[in-house]
Amino acid sequence: MDTSRRDFLIIGTRMFVMTSVAAAALEHVVAGAPEKAPSYNTADHWWAMTIDIEKCVGSGHCVRACKLENNVPDEPYFFRTWVERYHVDPLDMDHPTVDSPNGGIDGFPETYPDGKTSGKTFFVPKLCNHCADSPCTQVCPVGATFRTNDGVVLIDKSYCLGCRYCVQACPYGCRYIDPRTNTADKCTLCYHRLTKGLQPACCETCPTGARQIADLKNPKDPVHEFLRTHQIQILKPQMATGAKVYYNGLDGSVR
């Protein structure tokens, strides 16, 4: 007897349903119990940072504090945060001169070597923008970098392959490969401090209060007043990364 079309369809459907059920059941068996985070609930926070360009004096306190707090390599090309100095010439506003000697760790020279006198100069501290829709986490082939439920982009150093995809994907240049471990590294927003109730080292040591950590889910956080009363911009809004470092007084020439 040949298999009728009816029988074939019935058996086919049964096999399909049983495979899906088995896969779903397996998912539960393999996943295990979620790990508990005592006294800190990720659902209660949504972290961001505000940077007031008008207050920044380029002292480099944040850069030094970050390197000390997070044991960032000393070499002048590994930074979790750094400060850039922009000089905009009124005759060529589209092409600002940007310098960042050793990330601004020792401050900035008083004058430019070629004696720029006209135009305007200002400092732009930079760090990981902890994007809500970060490109870096999307390109990771193994799930070694991710955004937590409280809005911080972190790296699983024990799981990172060091493939450098994320370093290239970040439009803000915030990632580097740690030469000691050969894995990706970047700002964690001092997650080990945040979850203990401390502010990040850069905000702690900023002498002018230009950098402020902000919890957007906390209705009492002064950030809400700041966002309401200032002209806020993010870096590269056209990239739709959902960047959460909010700049006040950011010049249009800043890339």
Next chain:
Amino acid sequence: MRFKDVEHLVRLAALFVAGLLVFTVARAELVPAGFGTLGHYRAGAIDDVRAKTPEYAGQQACAECHVDVVELRAKARHKGIACESCHGPLGKHAADPGQMTPRLPKPARPLCAHCHAANTGKSKRYPTVDLKEHAGDEDCLTCHTPHNPKLS
């Protein structure tokens, strides 16, 4: 229901079960514990990041003991600056004052210069000095006290 060639289906089923078994074993071996519980990552990675001990103790820890300095600075222009901005990371000192003594930033001139050296990038309202002209080679502390720097 009876098939003429039922052994074909048995073979297919055996192959399917074997494949499922290989998949189950391989997945259990390769996927780390906690992967996928919170998202497409290992949940334990969050605890790995959190496990680090802070180097900077935070202003509150300083103010708990050093009440005199807090009072001294309360009316001074440096009142908004955290102690560890100038004194460096002192988490170890806060945990056990005997274990580590804070190093005073002396000579102070390089430290003061970080913030107060003249620079076109700084706001006009912000107090700066031209290091080449201001006070020669004299250390800042000769005239200014760091916790209340304004000269009376």
